[in-house]
Amino acid sequence: MQLTAPATVRRPATRTRDADGMAVASFILGLLGLLVLNVFLGPIALALASVALWRGTARRGRAYLGLGLGVADLLVLVAVMQMDDTVSWSF
Template sequence: MNATVNATGAASRSREADGMAVASFVLGLIGLLLFNVVLGPLALALGALALVRGTARRGRALLGLALGAADLVVLAVTIAHSHGVLWQIG
């Protein structure tokens, strides 16, 4: 019975890691257009966690890491180009 519980736990953990890899990819992709200050670091964290937990979707996790980093680069370029002012009201 203990082996069954361990196998079920490992399968559940693998599915969680796969979900994190996909979420990292999706958040990184959306972050290129919207809320990159929040979604970029979140994509980086989820991608790294997915890799640490041994995801079967390693490519998605790596793409999530790359897109999360690209989100932060876009943010830095936007801030540098606008001299620190991102939004203007009025």
């Protein structure tokens, strides 16, 4: 008789892998948000980084960078809105 681990043992590894993907995605979206669509990509980067940190990602540095870049996206948006009196900005 062969003993195998139950399917629930693999679940934390999948959850960590998902959280790692969210951390990387938040970093990439935060970087893109500095250039284009910061009104959308900034909050998405913030949300993904927060969920990744909450789930215990192994890529905590990328999640924190995504969090910081998401905040920077929104700060850039507010600064440009104050200068141009618009809701968005472009090059």
